Amino acid sequence: MKKELKEKLEHIVELVDKLMVDPDIDIEYCIPEVATTSDSCDLSKDPYILIKxxxxxxxxxxxxxRLTESYLRNSPEKISSLITSSIEEFKTEIDSVQMS
Incomplete structure (x- = not known):
C-alpha cells in the first residue's frame, strides 16, 4: 500500500472514531495495514468498514x-462525513422498520 493512501486511511479511521460515538453502533475496520478490528475480514477486495x-x-x-477507489478520491474529511451520514441513514432505516 502506498504511503499516501495509508496515511489517508489512518486519518479516515481517526475521524470516524471521533465523529461516531454511539453505544448502539459497533464499527469494525477491515483496512489492511491500517486497522483490522474484525476477525472475519475479507482482505482480498477493497478495504471496508462494517457497521453493526x-x-x-x-x-x-x-x-x-466499501472504500472503493472512487470513494477514496475525496478528502479524508469528506469520506468520514460520507461514512457517518451512511451510518445515520442505516440507523434511521432500521429504526423505521422496527417501528412499523
Missing part, C-alpha cells in the same frame, strides 16, 4: 461500507 447496530441482544443488523 445493536437493537437487542439477538438483533444486530450489519452494513458494509
Amino acid at each position: 447496530y445493536f437493537i437487542s441482544e439477538y438483533n444486530a443488523p450489519i452494513r458494509k461500507i
Whole structure:
C-alpha cells in the first residue's frame, strides 16, 4: 500500500472514531495495514468498514461500507462525513422498520 493512501486511511479511521460515538453502533475496520478490528475480514477486495447496530441482544443488523477507489478520491474529511451520514441513514432505516 502506498504511503499516501495509508496515511489517508489512518486519518479516515481517526475521524470516524471521533465523529461516531454511539453505544448502539459497533464499527469494525477491515483496512489492511491500517486497522483490522474484525476477525472475519475479507482482505482480498477493497478495504471496508462494517457497521453493526445493536437493537437487542439477538438483533444486530450489519452494513458494509466499501472504500472503493472512487470513494477514496475525496478528502479524508469528506469520506468520514460520507461514512457517518451512511451510518445515520442505516440507523434511521432500521429504526423505521422496527417501528412499523
